[in-house]
Amino acid sequence: MTHSYQTGRLNLPFTGICTFAKKPYVEDWAAIDADAAILGAPFDAGTQYRAGARFGPRGVREASTLFSFGHAGAYDHEDDATYLGSDVRIVDIGDADIVHTDTIQSHANIETGVRAILAAGALPVVIGGDHSVNIPALRAFDDQGDIHVLQIDAHLDFVDERHGVRVGHGNPMRRAAELPFVTGLTQIGIRNVSSTARDGYEDARRMGSDILSVRQSRALGTQALAERIPAGARVYITLDIDAFCPSIAPGTGTPSHGGFLYYEVLELLQAVAQRHEVVGIDLVEVAPDYDPTGSTTILAAQVLMNLLGFIFHARSECGNR
Amino acid sequence: MTHSYQTGRLNLPFTGICTFAKKPYVEDWAAIDADAAILGAPFDAGTQYRAGARFGPRGVREASTLFSFGHAGAYDHEDDATYLGSDVRIVDIGDADIVHTDTIQSHANIETGVRAILAAGALPVVIGGDHSVNIPALRAFDDQGDIHVLQIDAHLDFVDERHGVRVGHGNPMRRAAELPFVTGLTQIGIRNVSSTARDGYEDARRMGSDILSVRQSRALGTQALAERIPAGARVYITLDIDAFCPSIAPGTGTPSHGGFLYYEVLELLQAVAQRHEVVGIDLVEVAPDYDPTGSTTILAAQVLMNLLGFIFHARSECGNR
Amino acid sequence: MTHSYQTGRLNLPFTGICTFAKKPYVEDWAAIDADAAILGAPFDAGTQYRAGARFGPRGVREASTLFSFGHAGAYDHEDDATYLGSDVRIVDIGDADIVHTDTIQSHANIETGVRAILAAGALPVVIGGDHSVNIPALRAFDDQGDIHVLQIDAHLDFVDERHGVRVGHGNPMRRAAELPFVTGLTQIGIRNVSSTARDGYEDARRMGSDILSVRQSRALGTQALAERIPAGARVYITLDIDAFCPSIAPGTGTPSHGGFLYYEVLELLQAVAQRHEVVGIDLVEVAPDYDPTGSTTILAAQVLMNLLGFIFHARSECGNR
């Protein structure tokens, strides 16, 4: 009968310090005690067109307050379910330290953060930053057993090396495919011209990638699409916001028309969360200053909140961890 | 052969004083003589995230000039019909007086405006302001017979009371359901987490609401959706612009992804206008300054113009008033 | 094995002078030697609501750099094809000289540019400017044999004359229909009220136009839609960016909700390029300053790049020129 609104604060979205979803801030990375932990990775020196993803963590945190009404969990009338109730403990551990001009050190700091989360037994949720932050994030999984990478993105990001660049935002999936504990990649939403040339596609397929465009994904439908991921695989999800149509995600560095609409991604994520153990998440390439309406950061926050809800709902239903 | 363009002014959209659709301004609320009257309700102190809906009336009026080319009515080639010909008399009665810091008085002034329109036998069309302006607008119908409320919105807005708040923008549908002359509510487009918790949904259903999400509405299709409204009901339409996808309506206070696209709402409105007597309209939560492209105000104006066209076309066809 | 990335410059999109797709600039219009030539037509005095299309050529050129990664052609994994390889020679010939306050002279200068391109045997690609620039562009085809005009647009643009105006952006399709060498028009995407009144529609149909709304086009599907164009016709494509939904093309003068989504237009253009000889293109009404996200210019560039790819791919496949 009584819930949090009857006591304490009304806590409207526009009030208060912006941690992710207004969750507790844990400054000491040795003291993480949670089911999931948010890490900001505000690095954008890996971008090839517009920068600004360094403000991604800050922007997504701000937008996440819109979904933090202070209820005891988020009731979804379509699913008739309450997500992220008080039993799910989420913390925000702040940002990895970024060193301008130094990609190597910045990436190392991100890797340190993800390792700290994993060491605490929590689900790492990395908010980029550009897609290159996926490289150190995945590296941190080297003692976590085999994983399958689900990439939702406009771009293949499978460039091996060009002009010496191996860890920019055009390279992460190639780097992922090279990791011994990555058993395969499912790359969804890939479309139009980008920094990956034909040989990159050939390499990807040869190294075990399953590549699907937006139209190919639509033709399959959510269930068939989800079934492309090997059964039983433990899944790491890397979500580039430019996978979405620029109509809802214009605030990004390299927009590409013809992207996914909201429910297409949401339902895929829900299906994956129901069928697989999700072991890690990154959401990258949100550049808030290119979207004065705030739609992009709101989308990122809304997707992350729902995905976390799906994951922990599935865990509680199935005890599958 | 000759029409208004041959004589008088060319009257391009960017010229002239911005009343709604450049219709006559009637300052004296005792002298309304029209089929429909526009009332601005620039109140936004009921918002829980971004404000700015106070500029909704001004923004929608400005955008409406784009659809005011000065023809003798608006020809629609898809319907092969001319809407809003010279036989439909629309006036703009300006805005209700708003008193900052005083929600009660501001709402009372809005109610006064709607009562004036009803007293003149005209269709009230209220442009918000936040969704709380629906509360005084509906109150003005207490001597108008039974009505059914059709809400098109992202949010259920069915909070009873929290921290003493009963007339904010999270409360209007609860307040509507309590009115003796409101026989039922159809709430369409409702999705994702918001200020209404699980108990609000339960209350709504118990008090006679029919709640449908965007995906549920799509699954039904326009006709089945329209048939959810009881046959013969006299309908009041309250349209929150955030019912639409943020891709076309980012200029609002609490955007929610996964909303309706344009034709989905347009066709529902057309079906309702054909099947029911529409007795009142409000369109709320347009916050123009959050959309520098102007898409949101243009959408609001385009929808309103078409809805008015449908209503008066139906009236002239059926003589159903 | 080696491609342009191994040698020379990395040439990231944000570097370098903004010609269209970073293609060579040919200042001397008597020295065009190319398969296609881009001409900017930055004239916007023909607009009836928001101006700003004068910055269309500049904006589209800037956005086109995003698609100029320097590969030897653009690989499309969905089509498994490489478009716009080094065999396709595209040049940018800069802009027609515009004389403010003087529509006649400005139009004449645009016509001169298109004639120069045609004289060189290249495909003219005109970037507007408002839709009135289609008028001089088409005039330049008076010695090129019969053509069919495919218009993709929200508005019919078929006003004959009003207040003396015959060459504004509401008139081009009427002017086109009057040309002896224009054998017919297919007008797709037309919707809602605009500057063309009922009599304009009647005139259009009488003069041989096939008019289809967005919803009518969707009901037909891409193939049936493409088949509305007479078989064997040599086609001139005029694409008004407001044919698209404002969600992806808000940066335009007279947005109209309910427009096409990306693939709808892309697939139609691909079908047309495969079935017909495309003899000229204009893309108009991009007003970049009304879209701070850049989505509109990116859309324009992405569509143009793909359309050019389709055209020259079809030419190489079929030898149909």
Place this chain on the structure above:
Amino acid sequence: MTHSYQTGRLNLPFTGICTFAKKPYVEDWAAIDADAAILGAPFDAGTQYRAGARFGPRGVREASTLFSFGHAGAYDHEDDATYLGSDVRIVDIGDADIVHTDTIQSHANIETGVRAILAAGALPVVIGGDHSVNIPALRAFDDQGDIHVLQIDAHLDFVDERHGVRVGHGNPMRRAAELPFVTGLTQIGIRNVSSTARDGYEDARRMGSDILSVRQSRALGTQALAERIPAGARVYITLDIDAFCPSIAPGTGTPSHGGFLYYEVLELLQAVAQRHEVVGIDLVEVAPDYDPTGSTTILAAQVLMNLLGFIFHARSECGNR
């Protein structure tokens, strides 16, 4: 003791229809009965860089509501004076009809409006539009006796003819100097490179212009500056918003750094209003969409309101009309 706030409406700035300063709208130009009349001249086809001044009248009207608190006049504590009390009757007569693509007709319509105001014995206040609207505005004074033109502007606007252009926004002061009833020009604020070349400056001086830069004006000080205008002259003031520093007036087509600050212009206008009969005003080149902060339109409205206050205060003090 009682004033308008005690009765009637609170009338906050964000409420109500946007006429200039919420003054009465007079649609019938034969029925003007006022001391001053506002005419919008939303023509911007005369611009040489950014357009958008067509929305100047609309933007300045909107901003003027900020200064329309509903007091019985505006009390200025620095002057200890109440300006624009109920004895000063100001009306808004809407906009001149603009015909796109047709500079001649558009200018003629502006001239008609100014003539109507003059015929009514009211002070014409024209809100542009680009600076070319000064040309028809001044033409309307051909039966009003001799006048001196005070131009406050960044640019000399003294081009005679180029490529046939004689009535663009680079020409008005040349056209003014040619008028037999214009006895001289004082051109203040002129700086940096623009469309007027050296010969234009020489022509201007030969035809009787007094040209002063911002720095020269500052060195003189307000009083000496005001004294450059011949004693006893009846003065027409043409104020290009780009006379101001872009820091406060970025919303214009051709910004030029190094412009005037607020009090510099305000005090000059006050001095001129005290020393001369002001017979007409235009304020031009406000392009609101280039200033998302609204500073530029607020500046234009604030300057106009104060200037009108100074003029009618001087008239009431001196009976000098």
Place this chain on the structure above:
Amino acid sequence: MTHSYQTGRLNLPFTGICTFAKKPYVEDWAAIDADAAILGAPFDAGTQYRAGARFGPRGVREASTLFSFGHAGAYDHEDDATYLGSDVRIVDIGDADIVHTDTIQSHANIETGVRAILAAGALPVVIGGDHSVNIPALRAFDDQGDIHVLQIDAHLDFVDERHGVRVGHGNPMRRAAELPFVTGLTQIGIRNVSSTARDGYEDARRMGSDILSVRQSRALGTQALAERIPAGARVYITLDIDAFCPSIAPGTGTPSHGGFLYYEVLELLQAVAQRHEVVGIDLVEVAPDYDPTGSTTILAAQVLMNLLGFIFHARSECGNR
């Protein structure tokens, strides 16, 4: 030799959680242990034109990170002083809880926060929100001894009551003057027309206010201006960001041209901090979303950081507390 940069994090401005100046967040208002405490007061229902000041605290916190380089204090080479060294303990206690539609409760919550800070013996620094938040902030000083109020503002804010409104953003200085422990007001920067009419000025002077415009302040100079405040007075500073010129502070609800430039206010604040005990601060009316450049929030943060530096530098120099 070693400073904070050699150890720990580089901590670039764009990283990390946005508390004010990245200072510790103290959620428990009973546990404040600091020299100064920041309280957000995101209430903007008291505004009469543009809202949006509810995002003031969030915006100022974000901007303050630009001045948080992690040095051991901020070295100022002009003063050859290091401000805000590690000896000055500043904390951020988050925001007062705001209840939409309820001005009374929202104000009460702000008062509670200020009382908590005062109870802890810390300097309260309130970030608005609109200027009405000054009303509860000052009320909290009822047991703190006599204070003098220094207002720096464009507007007098001395309206007694209108339409029942007594606690809107046009009323705070009247409410302050009524408080028994407020011994006088110095009101600086006041200019142009606003919601305070002539009688408000007369009341203010009668109740002990010293009113100075920007020009009057400039004529006096910093020292003479500072000396207008009674010697020995304990001073509460209320700084409305619209005191500044819109050129540097456009992000506010009711901009007024002719405001102060940066050093004018900075030097006044420095002089006051040197001559008086500053007992409380509020900085109000920052509406970040109206300034896409971020200049306004950066100004607010820069002024606050410097003012705090001056205050604690003076305290350490003089032991004057």
Place this chain on the structure above:
Amino acid sequence: MTHSYQTGRLNLPFTGICTFAKKPYVEDWAAIDADAAILGAPFDAGTQYRAGARFGPRGVREASTLFSFGHAGAYDHEDDATYLGSDVRIVDIGDADIVHTDTIQSHANIETGVRAILAAGALPVVIGGDHSVNIPALRAFDDQGDIHVLQIDAHLDFVDERHGVRVGHGNPMRRAAELPFVTGLTQIGIRNVSSTARDGYEDARRMGSDILSVRQSRALGTQALAERIPAGARVYITLDIDAFCPSIAPGTGTPSHGGFLYYEVLELLQAVAQRHEVVGIDLVEVAPDYDPTGSTTILAAQVLMNLLGFIFHARSECGNR
């Protein structure tokens, strides 16, 4: 009598390809034949707050078209001089190739460009990019004899090393001071807190810097300020756009209030150009996307155009080359 406007094109600012000032583009860096050459250096990975300076060259080029009216030189009525006549040959050599994630290589490419300009005997004018691009630009002068560096900037940029960073945008002046051929630095405009701590100031003074704040510079006046530079020195000018007040230059990464106004910098540059041989220029930190009004890029272009005018005017007057 005849000038360029009588023949050829009117060439309005908004037409044509955007090279700097619409000057010829020289793609082959071995074929530079000019008095001055523009090089873009779109590198911004050295920034510590907002990125976006990578679009500086593109933005400044676009804005420079406003000052390219096609006259035979730019007539300045204040100086009664025509600057940059046809005798001054300026070319644009495009941008240095930038390699994302690789600061070393990107800087090396910039150095290559400057060396190419110097080898051609032309004046190098580098448009950044962030201030770190000054590091390779100065390195290219190692065979050019002794130079004095005039920095106009808000920040000292004299950090030696922190977390390994030695070539970020906080380091360039330290790196400059270390160069054997740099005989001294004059650092003007330095103010407020930044990344340089107290020890950086001490190092700078010890290594021969003359540091002056904005207020100190104002107190001296232009002539005395210019005389701080050693007589006879050959001067390299590095101008960080944030030296200017954010009121006119908000489009930058780390704005700092209290900066220079336009004429202060202009007159200093004019004095320096008259008294010294200027051997190189860079203008950095313009981040166009943070200023939707365009004021910042217009300022950068206006200052560069004038500076070039002053330099070549001085050369022609004095034959001092």
